[in-house]
Amino acid sequence: MIGGILVYAETIDSKIHPISFELLGKAREIAEKLGLEVWSVIMGFNIREHARDLIYYGADKVYVYDDESLKDFDVVMYKDVLVKLVREIEPEIFLVGATPLGRSLAPRVAAALDTGLTADCIDLQVDDEGNLIQIRPAFTGNILAHIKTMSKPIMSTIRYKVMSMPTRDENRSGEIVVKDPPKKIDTGIRILGRISRRAVNITDAEVIVSAGRGLKKREDLKMLEELANLLGGVLGASRPLVDEGWITKDHQVGFSGNTVKPRLYIACGISGSPQHLAGMRDSQIIVAINADPSAPIFRYADYGVVGDLYEVVPKLISMIKRVKGVGGS
Amino acid sequence: MGRGFRIVVLIKQVPDIEKVKFDFEVGRIDRSSAPAETNPFDLHALEAAVRLKEKFGGLVTAISMGPKQAESSLREALARGADHAILLTDARFAGADTIATSRALAAAIKKLGEFDLILCGEKTVDGDTGQVGPEVAELLNVPHVAYVSEIREVAGDKIVVVSDMGDKYLCEVKLPALLTVTRELNAPRLPTLRDVLSARKKRIEIWDADALADYEDPNRFGINGSRTIVVKVVVPGTEKRKGIILRGGDAVEKLFNILEEGGFARP
Numbered sequence: 001m002i003g004g005i006l007v008y009a010e011t012i013d014s015k016i017h018p019i020s021f022e023l024l025g026k027a028r029e030i031a032e033k034l035g036l037e038v039w040s041v042i043m044g045f046n047i048r049e050h051a052r053d054l055i056y057y058g059a060d061k062v063y064v065y066d067d068e069s070l071k072d073f074d075v076v077m078y079k080d081v082l083v084k085l086v087r088e089i090e091p092e093i094f095l096v097g098a099t100p101l102g103r104s105l106a107p108r109v110a111a112a113l114d115t116g117l118t119a120d121c122i123d124l125q126v127d128d129e130g131n132l133i134q135i136r137p138a139f140t141g142n143i144l145a146h147i148k149t150m151s152k153p154i155m156s157t158i159r160y161k162v163m164s165m166p167t168r169d170e171n172r173s174g175e176i177v178v179k180d181p182p183k184k185i186d187t188g189i190r191i192l193g194r195i196s197r198r199a200v201n202i203t204d205a206e207v208i209v210s211a212g213r214g215l216k217k218r219e220d221l222k223m224l225e226e227l228a229n230l231l232g233g234v235l236g237a238s239r240p241l242v243d244e245g246w247i248t249k250d251h252q253v254g255f256s257g258n259t260v261k262p263r264l265y266i267a268c269g270i271s272g273s274p275q276h277l278a279g280m281r282d283s284q285i286i287v288a289i290n291a292d293p294s295a296p297i298f299r300y301a302d303y304g305v306v307g308d309l310y311e312v313v314p315k316l317i318s319m320i321k322r323v324k325g326v327g328g329s
Numbered sequence: 330m331g332r333g334f335r336i337v338v339l340i341k342q343v344p345d346i347e348k349v350k351f352d353f354e355v356g357r358i359d360r361s362s363a364p365a366e367t368n369p370f371d372l373h374a375l376e377a378a379v380r381l382k383e384k385f386g387g388l389v390t391a392i393s394m395g396p397k398q399a400e401s402s403l404r405e406a407l408a409r410g411a412d413h414a415i416l417l418t419d420a421r422f423a424g425a426d427t428i429a430t431s432r433a434l435a436a437a438i439k440k441l442g443e444f445d446l447i448l449c450g451e452k453t454v455d456g457d458t459g460q461v462g463p464e465v466a467e468l469l470n471v472p473h474v475a476y477v478s479e480i481r482e483v484a485g486d487k488i489v490v491v492s493d494m495g496d497k498y499l500c501e502v503k504l505p506a507l508l509t510v511t512r513e514l515n516a517p518r519l520p521t522l523r524d525v526l527s528a529r530k531k532r533i534e535i536w537d538a539d540a541l542a543d544y545e546d547p548n549r550f551g552i553n554g555s556r557t558i559v560v561k562v563v564v565p566g567t568e569k570r571k572g573i574i575l576r577g578g579d580a581v582e583k584l585f586n587i588l589e590e591g592g593f594a595r596p
C-alpha cells in the first residue's frame with residue numbers, strides 16, 4: 001500500500017477556500033519526491049460536488065463528509081471526524097491551511113493524535129535524507145525556524161498565498177470516497193450565527209496602500225483610499241489607526257492583524273515596526289513613503305521616497321489620473 | 330454557579346521583541362539582550378478573567394510554565410487581579426514544543442481540580458503558534474473557542490462569545506471551556522501601586538515535574554516529550570530588497586514610472 005499526504009480542504013459558505021488548492025499543489029510536489037499519493041478530506045454541508053475539483057487540482061483520492069451536522073464549524077465535531085480518518089488511513093503527512101479555522105482545528109487534532117504540529121509554515125522542503133523540513137517565522141517574524149517532526153503524521157498549518165496555485169486539470173482522475181457522517185453528539189458548542197462579514201478581504205488584495213501614524217487625521221484616509229482605488233487595490237493600516245477607531249480591523253496589517261502578500265505594498269507614514277513587518281514583509285514589491293530617512297521601513301523596501309506623504313501622495317494621484325484619463329488637472 | 334467562577338489564565342513570559350537582538354549571520358536569538366515581559370495577548374486574557382470574577386464572584390488562578398524568572402510575570406498577574414499563581418518550573422520542562430508545553434499546563438490544571446473557564450492569549454510573540462490553547466483544551470477534553478473578541482453574556486453554565494475568524498461568529502459554549510482571546514476583547518487596566526505592593530506579599534506556588542506525576546508522565550514534558558525539533562534558525566536578511574531611495578525633485582515622478590512599468594497604473 002502506498003502512503004499518502006492528506007490535505008484538509010477548507011470550505012466556507014459551501015465553497016472551497018483557495019488555500020486548499022495551494023496545499024494540493026505543494027502536496028503533489030512533495031508526494032512525487034517521496035513516492036506518496038495525495039489524499040484530501042472535505043467536510044461540510046452540500047459540498048459533495050467540490051470533491052471533483054480537489055482531484056482536478058492534484059488529489060488522487062478524496063474523502064467526503066457531507067452532512068447537515070457539519071454545516072457549522074464545530075471544532076470538536078470536525079476534530080473527531082479528522083482524528084478518526086487519520087487513524088483509519090494513516091497518512092505520513094497532514095497539511096491544513098493556516099487560516100483562523102485551520103489554526104483552531106489543527107492543534108486539537110494534533111493533540112488528540114499525540115503528534116507534532118508546526119504552525120503557519122511558509123515553506124516545506126524535503127532534505128537529502130527524505131525528511132520533511134517545515135519552515136516557519138517565529139519571534140514576531142524576526143526569524144525563520146526549520147523544523148522536523150519526529151512523530152506521525154507530520155502535521156503543519158501553511159500560510160495562505162505562499163504556495164503557488166497549481167493549474168486545474170480536468171483530465172486528472174481520482175477516487176471519491178463518500179464517508180458516513182459522524183454521529184451527532186453534544187460537543188457543548190453552538191454556532192448561533194455569523195454576525196458580521198469582514199468589510200474587505202485584504203489577504204486576497206493584489207495591491208495594498210497602507211496608512212500609518214504619519215497620517216494626521218482620519219479624513220486623510222480618503223486620500224490614500226483614492227490612491228488605492230486608482231491602483232486597483234485596497235486600503236490597509238497599521239495598528240495605531242485601528243486602535244484609534246479610524247478604520248476597522250479588517251484593514252490592519254501585521255502580527256495581530258492580517259498577513260498579506262500583495263504584488264504591490266505601499267506603506268505611507270509607517271515606521272516599519274517588527275509587528276507591522278511581520279504582516280507584509282513577503283509582499284512582492286514594497287514601496288515606502290516616509291518623512292524620516294532613518295525609518296526602518298526603508299530597509300525592507302524596494303523603493304523609498306523620503307518625503308512628506310501630504311506632498312508625495314497627491315502628486316502621485318494626479319500623475320496616475322493623467323494616464324488613466326480620469327478627472328482633470 | 331454558587332461558588333462563583335473558577336478561572337485559570339495561562340500566562341507566558343516572553344522577551345520584549347522591540348529589544349531582542351537577532352544575529353543573522355549565525356542565526357541566533359540572544360534572549361539575554363532583551364528584558365522579559367508578559368506576553369501582551371495574555372494580559373487581555375487576564376483582564377477578561379478579572380472582570381468575570383468582579384461580576385460573578387470566583388477565583389482567578391494564573392499558571393505559567395517557564396524558568397524561575399517567569400515569577401515576575403506571575404507577580405504582575407497577581408497585581409492585576411489574579412488571586413493565586415502557580416509557576417511550573419523544572420529543567421525537565423525545558424525545551425518543550427507546543428504539545429509538551431500543553432501537557433504540562435493541562436496536567437497542572439487537572440491537579441488544581443475543578444474549573445469553569447480557561448483563558449489564554451491568541452498567540453505568543455516568541456513561539457507565535459497559537460497552538461497551546463486548543464491543545465490544552467483537547468488534552469482536558471473541553472470545548473474551546475478561538476479568537477474571542479467579545480464576551481457577550483454568561484447564562485447558567487453557558488457563555489456566549491464573539492469569535493473573530495475574519496468574519497465574526499456568535500458562539501455559545503458550555504462550561505467548562507477554554508477561550509483564546511484577541512486584543513479587541515478589552516483594554517487591560519494598569520495595576521495601582523497598592524495592587525503592586527499587596528501582590529508582593531502573595532506567595533507564588535512552584536511545581537516541578539514530579540508534582541504533576543499523578544496527572545502526566547514526567548518523561549512526556551520538555552524536550553523529551555516534544556514531537557518537533559528545530560534543526561536550524563535563520564534570521565532573514567533584508568538584502569533581497571532593492572532598497573532604492575528615490576531622491577530629488579522628480580522622486581515622485583520616478584516612483585510613478587516604476588508603478589507604470591510594473592503595470593500598476595494602466596490607463
Ligand SMILES: Cc1cc2nc3c(=O)[nH]c(=O)nc-3n(C[C@H](O)[C@H](O)[C@H](O)COP(=O)(O)OP(=O)(O)OC[C@H]3O[C@@H](n4cnc5c(N)ncnc54)[C@H](O)[C@@H]3O)c2cc1C
Nearest residue numbers: 212213214238239254255256257269270271275291292309
Ligand atoms: C503584540 C503586539 C502586536 C502588534 N501588532 C501590530 C500589527 O498587527 N500591526 C501593526 O501595524 N502594528 C502592530 N503593533 C504595533 C507596533 O509595535 C507599532 O506600534 C506600530 O506598527 C506603529 O505604527 P506606525 O508605523 O503607523 O506608527 P509610528 O511608528 O509612529 O510611525 C509613523 C511614521 O510616520 C512617519 N511620518 C510622520 N509624519 C509623516 C508625513 N507627514 N509624511 C510621511 N511620513 C510621516 C514618521 O517618520 C514615522 O516613521 C503591535 C504591537 C504589539 C506589542
Ligand SMILES: Nc1ncnc2c1ncn2[C@@H]1O[C@H](COP(=O)(O)O)[C@@H](O)[C@H]1O
Nearest residue numbers: 339394449450452453456458459460461
Ligand atoms: N509556557 C507557557 N506558560 C503558560 N502559558 C502558555 C505558555 N505557552 C503558551 N501559553 C499560553 O498559550 C497561548 C498561545 O501560545 P503559543 O501557542 O505559544 O502561541 C499564550 O498566549 C498563553 O496564554
